[in-house]
Amino acid sequence: MSKIALAIHGGAGTILRSTMTPELEREYRAGLETALNTGWQILESGGSALDAVEQTVCSLEDFHLFNAGRGSVFTHDGKNEMDASIMDGRTLDAGAIAFVRNVKNPITLARLVMEKTPHILLAADGANQFAKEMAVDFAPDEYFFTEHRWQQLLKAREEGIVQLDHAAEEQESVEDAEQKRNPKSKIQNPKSLGTVGAVACDAVGNLAAATSTGGMTNKKFGRVGDTALIGAGTYAENATCAVSCTGHGEFFMMGVTAYDVAARMKYRGIDLSTAAKQAIEHLTDIGGEGGFIAVDGSGNVVLPFNSDGMYRGHRTADSSEIEIYR
Amino acid sequence: MSKIALAIHGGAGTILRSTMTPELEREYRAGLETALNTGWQILESGGSALDAVEQTVCSLEDFHLFNAGRGSVFTHDGKNEMDASIMDGRTLDAGAIAFVRNVKNPITLARLVMEKTPHILLAADGANQFAKEMAVDFAPDEYFFTEHRWQQLLKAREEGIVQLDHAAEEQESVEDAEQKRNPKSKIQNPKSLGTVGAVACDAVGNLAAATSTGGMTNKKFGRVGDTALIGAGTYAENATCAVSCTGHGEFFMMGVTAYDVAARMKYRGIDLSTAAKQAIEHLTDIGGEGGFIAVDGSGNVVLPFNSDGMYRGHRTADSSEIEIYR
Numbered sequence: 187m188s189k190i191a192l193a194i195h196g197g198a199g200t201i202l203r204s205t206m207t208p209e210l211e212r213e214y215r216a217g218l219e220t221a222l223n224t225g226w227q228i229l230e231s232g233g234s235a236l237d238a239v240e241q242t243v244c245s246l247e248d249f250h251l252f253n254a255g256r257g258s259v260f261t262h263d264g265k266n267e268m269d270a271s272i273m274d275g276r277t278l279d280a281g282a283i284a285f286v287r288n289v290k291n292p293i294t295l296a297r298l299v300m301e302k303t304p305h306i307l308l309a310a311d312g313a314n315q316f317a318k319e320m321a322v323d324f325a326p327d328e329y330f331f332t333e334h335r336w337q338q339l340l341k342a343r344e345e346g347i348v349q350l351d352h353a354a355e356e357q358e359s360v361e362d363a364e365q366k367r368n369p370k371s372k373i374q375n376p377k378s379l380g381t382v383g384a385v386a387c388d389a390v391g392n393l394a395a396a397t398s399t400g401g402m403t404n405k406k407f408g409r410v411g412d413t414a415l416i417g418a419g420t421y422a423e424n425a426t427c428a429v430s431c432t433g434h435g436e437f438f439m440m441g442v443t444a445y446d447v448a449a450r451m452k453y454r455g456i457d458l459s460t461a462a463k464q465a466i467e468h469l470t471d472i473g474g475e476g477g478f479i480a481v482d483g484s485g486n487v488v489l490p491f492n493s494d495g496m497y498r499g500h501r502t503a504d505s506s507e508i509e510i511y512r
Numbered sequence: 513m514s515k516i517a518l519a520i521h522g523g524a525g526t527i528l529r530s531t532m533t534p535e536l537e538r539e540y541r542a543g544l545e546t547a548l549n550t551g552w553q554i555l556e557s558g559g560s561a562l563d564a565v566e567q568t569v570c571s572l573e574d575f576h577l578f579n580a581g582r583g584s585v586f587t588h589d590g591k592n593e594m595d596a597s598i599m600d601g602r603t604l605d606a607g608a609i610a611f612v613r614n615v616k617n618p619i620t621l622a623r624l625v626m627e628k629t630p631h632i633l634l635a636a637d638g639a640n641q642f643a644k645e646m647a648v649d650f651a652p653d654e655y656f657f658t659e660h661r662w663q664q665l666l667k668a669r670e671e672g673i674v675q676l677d678h679a680a681e682e683q684e685s686v687e688d689a690e691q692k693r694n695p696k697s698k699i700q701n702p703k704s705l706g707t708v709g710a711v712a713c714d715a716v717g718n719l720a721a722a723t724s725t726g727g728m729t730n731k732k733f734g735r736v737g738d739t740a741l742i743g744a745g746t747y748a749e750n751a752t753c754a755v756s757c758t759g760h761g762e763f764f765m766m767g768v769t770a771y772d773v774a775a776r777m778k779y780r781g782i783d784l785s786t787a788a789k790q791a792i793e794h795l796t797d798i799g800g801e802g803g804f805i806a807v808d809g810s811g812n813v814v815l816p817f818n819s820d821g822m823y824r825g826h827r828t829a830d831s832s833e834i835e836i837y838r
Binding site: 279309312407417418440441 | 604605606610611629630631632633634635636637638639641642733734735736737741742743744747761762765766767768771772775776778779780798
């Protein structure tokens with residue numbers, strides 16, 4: 187008999203108590219709480235893990251402070267381009283989109299890719315065309331405009347840097363990075379890494395995972411991060427676990443982190459908590475920063491990270507918690 | 513002491529002796545032979561696995577019969593859009609591009625993403641802009657025009673189908689696929705699945721993998737397949753193996769197949785040949801068709817597939833072989 191369980195994240199990075207106001211912290215906590223409630227109600231009333239993660243991520247996308255949906259950061263051109271992916275642990279089916287614009291809930295579009303096409307990942311113009319054909323909810327540019335994101339872009343443009351999310355200082359410029367060949371150079375003090383995600387186990391033990399992001403401030407060259415990629419940012423498999431990652435995407439891509447957690451469980455025969463610990467150690471070894479949330483078919487939940495903080499929360503029959511700092 | 517080894521593929525699918533002419537078979541074999549020679553000369557003269565796989569894939573991209581580079585299939589709009597990825601097993605660094613146009617050798621552009629940017633995957637307009645900034649070799653539309661690919665598109669358009677590569681009959685229409693929810697529906701008799709790839713072990717035991725494709729005939733909606741994705745279509749890690757996949761991409765994405773081979777070796781402590789066998793069995797279990805080539809740090813090579821054929825070849829100190837059929 188499975189126990190229902192839900193975990194969420196709103197991004198990982200340098201999130202310090204010292205730079206947070208009580209008002210802002212309350213706002214973040216309220217955003218996480220609303221999302222948890224959304225998914226929990228679905229699971230409690232016998233809904234599927236897939237519906238729970240989709241609706242939970244919709245709630246996080248609708249919240250203005252996280253870097254996904256409404257709160258997405260701006261690209262170099264002052265646009266909002268969003269990535270998302272979703273995976274059904276029961277069937278291994280998956281859907282994902284990259285670079286969609288003006289789509290209110292990118293995670294819903296990712297689910298439509300899964301259910302309405304023979305494909306898994308649609309990107310750029312084609313993904314936007316698909317969104318139109320599916321008649322999903324669109325929102326005008328103003329909906330996605332948030333003053334603090336705009337200020338971030340202006341600052342980033344001025345400094346010629348690419349930011350992984352909100353508050354970023356001492357960021358490496360792309361030019362500096364281009365001088366280096368070592369993969370470690372791919373990360374240089376990303377101060378906050380923005381993504382949202384949810385994983386769930388439903389009453390019949392089905393697992394699902396969903397992740398969504400607005401990408402990087404001042405992003406150029408059509409960079410796709412781990413959020414759109416099954417195996418890297420998102421993975422779900424009933425026999426092992428459902429995982430949603432957040433952090434410096436390139437390292438989650440090199441380490442195929444989401445699937446790596448599942449692979450450790452499957453092939454080493456270890457439990458979720460041990461696999462999660464090992465996967466974070468490996469992420470640290472290869473120079474990556476961030477974290478993930480994961481759930482197994484018995485409703486066990488883990489929320490590990492190696493950064494200073496991660497916006498996160500979980501609910502099970504036994505516990506319910508919302509946390510920000512280490 | 514490592515033994516140098518090289519393996520290549522030019523796509524998997526329904527490749528039957530009965531539908532092949534002796535002239536065409538000679539031409540395919542010559543294309544594979546030229547590519548093998550290219551990479552082998554690099555490895556024999558002490559060159560790196562990374563240089564070997566890049567140059568070998570360039571040779572395959574330059575060959576007009578494989579679905580990559582020059583021989584790429586046409587999208588619905590009559591364009592050639594190419595994907596490629598490369599990974600360095602020594603550093604785990606990787607580079608990939610999706611939807612580039614008029615780039616003579618997409619694999620070289622993927623390597624530039626790895627070496628000149630802090631990113632791993634660049635897609636669409638941004639990737640094309642990056643190609644211009646890097647001043648890679650471009651080729652006009654005529655270079656990529658091959659009569660048999662054009663006829664494939666006209667036929668596919670007429671029949672309203674998406675083809676995974678050259679000769680495809682009894683193909684499922686996108687409309688049919690859209691009616692189905694089971695992930696198994698993502699595959700319906702793809703008759704031939706086109707990609708090219710190379711894996712190598714160099715004299716000091718470094719591994720590398722590279723994969724390149726022109727995608728699917730009559731492709732719409734900006735579908736990204738496994739070829740552009742680290743973990744799905746390409747993976748390399750000195751401690752385990754280097755892998756390049758070919759086949760129905762969506763299943764390699766669901767199964768994270770390239771990394772799955774490495775994960776089985778790492779976490780189960782089994783050898784390459786056993787891991788490869790298990791990975792193909794798993795691919796078959798989830799409904800996927802295709803194959804992969806892989807090499808480990810001792811220079812062992814495997815070329816497993818579950819389709820009727822796979823254009824393939826390998827060379828080691830002890831053996832050299834080019835094969836097409838089962």
